[in-house]
Amino acid sequence: MLQLEQVGVSYGGVHALHDVSLRVDTARVLGLIGPNGAGKTTLVNATTGLAPLATGSIALDGARIDGLPTHRIARAGIARTYQNIRLFGVLDVRANLAAGAFARPGRLTEDAARELLERAGIAHVDLAAQASTLPYGDQRRLEIARALAAKPSVVMLDEPAAGMNPSETTRLVETIRAIAASGIAVLLIEHDMALVRAACDSVVVLNFGEVIARGTPAEVARDPVVVEAYLGSGAETLA
């Protein structure tokens, strides 16, 4: 369980995040949505130790992690994927998975590697293939497999559906639900409202670094404040 309490992040005089509290529960998917520049990626960066907190605290399963260096936070059990894919491109698929399992004791066996690919929905991928030569959608899923290799308690997915077509996105929902069902707390940062509605148990909406709404996906989509933030005033509803 990941808990953010009144988190604030400032870049110079700009409040990138202000007084943000949220909780990602084990075996649940929390969606984090908001217009461009709302502070979604800043929230991920703050959680992974890349952006220092001005206020508030972040705890993983009750233990404070804010202030720790990035690699210690990763070792504590928070894995992530990146908005712009950051695989170890020249390395093969297996080495990328071994990289994900870096903080875990022992070797990553071939069976374990195949199981990770299967959980990420890319069982067909060859372990010896060079990561950067995989099709785009497979690279996105390999990043998810790499995150799972760490056996994390929290996974943060930063726009995993970016660049995917609708049928790929639909399949991604199953993958995300299965990850949560395996006992992992999932934070899903996403623009695609259809994916958010299908995959998330609850949603937090950010705008200008502040939480403007929270609730189930259906509630949030009907919320006039959210609709205005996304589409401007006068719009009826969010799809």
Place this chain on the structure above:
Amino acid sequence: MNALLDFYAKHSQLIDQIGINAILALSLSVSLQAGQLALAQVAFMGIAAYVSTILALNAHWPLAATIVAGVVASTIVAALLAFPVRRLRGVFLAIATIGFGEIVRVFANNLAITGGAEGISGIPNDAGTGVIYASLALVVLALFALSRTRFALAVALVREDEHAARGVGVDVGTVRLLSLALGGAIAGLGGALHAHSSNFITPADFGFATMEQVLVWCVIGGVTSPLGAVLGAALLSILPEVIRVLADYREITNGVILLAVILFVPGGIASLWRRGAVRVRV
């Protein structure tokens, strides 16, 4: 058998030189594999060469002890150098480390204990072919053993993407420090052997020209391949001997070969046998 002995008698100096150069190439290869363009190898070489020479001549230590002391000194200096350069990357790291090499050279040029610009002569020629190649074998074995550890995976990850490496739990600062210290240790070994296989050392032995040569060996061999680095060092050490006319134009030859490799075989010699994805045996 006699032919072999004849060959050795004729070329023993070159054979020794190739062994030492291979060690130096491996020392730089260690930092390059971690993605660190740290070019202070000549500083570590020089420190170990002077330490081991001074201990041999003034304190009459045995060869092995002077080499170990030299390597310890160069390793410590390399590890300490890791702190001031910890935020530098790429060409900035290269400039800072080249600068450090120059500082060491200028010190050697001016200190009394290092003999100033004239250097130190009368060093016993006690590191023969056997000692040099045993040292090279030791380095190769150590690097091979390391290549099967988690450290090798960490090094590859830091090279490919430092940011993503942190994200999977790699302590990038420690990996950089260890690879710099390991490179410093191996360069120190090469420097100490250099001192004990030539009669004298001068600060000019440890100048930028030497550093540039080591870099050229690694680039020609393939920057992330230890075997390539060794082959690059051997090839460029033999070339001026085989083609005598090149010996006087060593720097020019090096430059032309470097350009040709960068233009036509950017992966270096290693790319001739390496195909596809890089594997990490972890």
